[in-house]
Amino acid sequence: MKFGTGQSTPRVEDARLLTGQGRYTDDMARPGMLYGTTLRSPHAHAAISSIDISAALEVPGVVAVYTHADIAGYGPIPCLVPLSGEVKTPRTLLAGDRVRFVGDGVAFVVAETREAARAGAEAIWVEYEELPAVASIAAAIAPDAPKIWPQAASNSLFDWQVGNPDAVAEALAKAAHVTRLRIIQNRVAPTSMEVRAALGEFDAEAGFTLTTGSQGVASMRRELSKVILKVPEDQVRIITHDVGGGFGMKSFIYPEYALVLHAARQLGKPVKWTGERSDAFQTDTHGRAMESEAALALDAEGRILALKVETWSDLGAYQAQFGPAIQTMAGGRIMGGVYRIPAIQNLVHGVVTNTTPVDAYRGAGRPESAYIMERLIEAAAREIGLGVDEIRAKNLLTPAELPHANGLGLTFDIGNFPAVLERAKQVADWAGFPARKAAAAARGKRLGRGMAYYVEIAGGGGTEEHADVKVAADGRIEMAVGTQSNGQGHETAYGQVLAARLGVPLEQIRIVQGDTARMEVGGGTGGSRSMAFGGGAVLQCADDMIARGTALAEADLGGDVDYGDGLFKARGSNATLSWAELASRHPGALDGRSRYTTKESKPAPTFPNGCHIAEVELDPDTGVIAVTRYALVDDFGVLVNPMLVEGQIHGGIAQGLGQAVLENIVYDDAGQLLTGSFMDYGIPRADQMPPAVTFETLNTPSPTNPLGVKGCGEAGTIGAMPSVINAIIDALDGKQVEMPATPEKLWRLANAA
Numbered sequence: 006m007k008f009g010t011g012q013s014t015p016r017v018e019d020a021r022l023l024t025g026q027g028r029y030t031d032d033m034a035r036p037g038m039l040y041g042t043t044l045r046s047p048h049a050h051a052a053i054s055s056i057d058i059s060a061a062l063e064v065p066g067v068v069a070v071y072t073h074a075d076i077a078g079y080g081p082i083p084c085l086v087p088l089s090g091e092v093k094t095p096r097t098l099l100a101g102d103r104v105r106f107v108g109d110g111v112a113f114v115v116a117e118t119r120e121a122a123r124a125g126a127e128a129i130w131v132e133y134e135e136l137p138a139v140a141s142i143a144a145a146i147a148p149d150a151p152k153i154w155p156q157a158a159s160n161s162l163f164d165w166q167v168g169n170p171d172a173v174a175e176a177l178a179k180a181a182h183v184t185r186l187r188i189i190q191n192r193v194a195p196t197s198m199e200v201r202a203a204l205g206e207f208d209a210e211a212g213f214t215l216t217t218g219s220q221g222v223a224s225m226r227r228e229l230s231k232v233i234l235k236v237p238e239d240q241v242r243i244i245t246h247d248v249g250g251g252f253g254m255k256s257f258i259y260p261e262y263a264l265v266l267h268a269a270r271q272l273g274k275p276v277k278w279t280g281e282r283s284d285a286f287q288t289d290t291h292g293r294a295m296e297s298e299a300a301l302a303l304d305a306e307g308r309i310l311a312l313k314v315e316t317w318s319d320l321g322a323y324q325a326q327f328g329p330a331i332q333t334m335a336g337g338r339i340m341g342g343v344y345r346i347p348a349i350q351n352l353v354h355g356v357v358t359n360t361t362p363v364d365a366y367r368g369a370g371r372p373e374s375a376y377i378m379e380r381l382i383e384a385a386a387r388e389i390g391l392g393v394d395e396i397r398a399k400n401l402l403t404p405a406e407l408p409h410a411n412g413l414g415l416t417f418d419i420g421n422f423p424a425v426l427e428r429a430k431q432v433a434d435w436a437g438f439p440a441r442k443a444a445a446a447a448r449g450k451r452l453g454r455g456m457a458y459y460v461e462i463a464g465g466g467g468t469e470e471h472a473d474v475k476v477a478a479d480g481r482i483e484m485a486v487g488t489q490s491n492g493q494g495h496e497t498a499y500g501q502v503l504a505a506r507l508g509v510p511l512e513q514i515r516i517v518q519g520d521t522a523r524m525e526v527g528g529g530t531g532g533s534r535s536m537a538f539g540g541g542a543v544l545q546c547a548d549d550m551i552a553r554g555t556a557l558a559e560a561d562l563g564g565d566v567d568y569g570d571g572l573f574k575a576r577g578s579n580a581t582l583s584w585a586e587l588a589s590r591h592p593g594a595l596d597g598r599s600r601y602t603t604k605e606s607k608p609a610p611t612f613p614n615g616c617h618i619a620e621v622e623l624d625p626d627t628g629v630i631a632v633t634r635y636a637l638v639d640d641f642g643v644l645v646n647p648m649l650v651e652g653q654i655h656g657g658i659a660q661g662l663g664q665a666v667l668e669n670i671v672y673d674d675a676g677q678l679l680t681g682s683f684m685d686y687g688i689p690r691a692d693q694m695p696p697a698v699t700f701e702t703l704n705t706p707s708p709t710n711p712l713g714v715k716g717c718g719e720a721g722t723i724g725a726m727p728s729v730i731n732a733i734i735d736a737l738d739g740k741q742v743e744m745p746a747t748p749e750k751l752w753r754l755a756n757a758a
Contacts (some may be wrong), residue, residue: 040121089157218533336374
């Protein structure tokens, strides 16, 4: 059918968004609305001796100023996966006795205008006693390092390990060759187009209402109500309208979300806070930030015998909501990819520093693990004289070896990794590279080629999802889902799934999301889970609708009824009933909620995978690089909308490329943020992207969900980081370089003796 699944249907959201009719949090206005701003610490580590707010209260337009003493009854922002045992790192809504990073909130000012709120914040006098700061992993784990959390034994809060250390040690000792690398993965800022914002309202009967850009309202409501506000869930409503980018960062609760609600209740008026870009750089959770020692053991033929990785993961000043899980449960179990590796050991140390907390960023641990493996295997190929494609082909798992337990707690279920690799080489014109390299050399340039074979664990968060449907008397179908689009096109993709199952036009369907008053349950969007779980819920809801409609139609038509093409048809006559006719005859009878649950009620991840091949031209006179060709073949299972998938890949490649060559959050030794604006922090621009991205899929449907999808939202980033860096290393004749590969670094390496 037209606009069914598998078709590149144009996004139904675009007409609204491109004509300026999108609704973002900062667009919201209420009568009598007040404005809030947060006074932030200028110190990375300091004791608060006193706070004098008297001058701020005299600023015209300032209505209230809140400090820790005013909100001490609220709970701290929770860490949902603490790995440090008894060591807690509670992040209160406003700092009490101590600040622990530049940007830590100290006071919240509410005024009649934004300008007055800012002026009020500037008038507050805070007396600090500066304390020694540790702003890097090396400084934090030094023997005499000052402790950020006095109750901890050191700044290394936890050790997490999976695999078989004894088998790895034995293999390393007996190996014909061992490749060793120290790999640094730079800290990055999410830099979403839409900055964070929050609008708080309070009604004595209805309770709190928070409007904010999020990646899912249900889980946010649960933690905000129970843990922080300490009120029943039904006293908190959270609304999310359009969201201008999330990338993991908008999954979390930030202090301002509770502060605007507190102020709204205290003052009896709506209160809105909108962050500025400086707020974003200082306080939005950062990503990556880790250092690893990695070793790959090989036999004489280049077959992998063992992999050992030890990582120091920078958590920032506080263990963020999912921060400790990113390099452990989220990414640590995928270490080694889909290569045949008899023994793996992965050890992660969680280290606190006087910096912004680190949490999920597009890929959330999976790009980091793939980057380590793909850097290692390509270095190993050079060291033993194998082609980078040959060493991968020799070690990739074959379909006959699946399912395969990787020794870290995951079982790869299905795929044809060697076929994807070979097709990627064809798409990239692997054989034509030497001629292109020679042509570049004739122009005084160095051409390098890099490959990366990645696998992701996607959709592993949670075990269920819900969908709720209402059918209007005119036949229009409104379906609410528990995930949240941040630009991915969920309204289109879910609409296609429902339209295809019901056999009705896409225009007849409206997908709604982001309001706990409409759908109070749901796992939200993250980890490329939406279509696997949300799509399953949509299918289940459609089947339940058809069953309810069939029963009503049989009663009305007096006999057995078949359903197809949007009509209920009596078998013994030509009588039919449409959705509109049934809904008008039986108001509300077609409405209902459905629940999709994974098999055996346990997480059922999918394993999207693929091969990315980048070609990079390096100018040795300037150190400037250009990505001249980029090709990839991915296995995403069933594609609901190929155009949306390709768009996700393009965006992911941009973010992976950005981290590889441009982006870098830098602190000085005192913990001062040196890259706190777009004047200092580089993000990729259109002219730095490849002139074209050649994209194909070679799909094997996933057996874990009814749509057969595998998830695609993070794949571009996972493949881009290692393929681009490997290409740069190739252009440097094998000299290793760490991200970001800036022109200054590359110029020095290209011209080194």
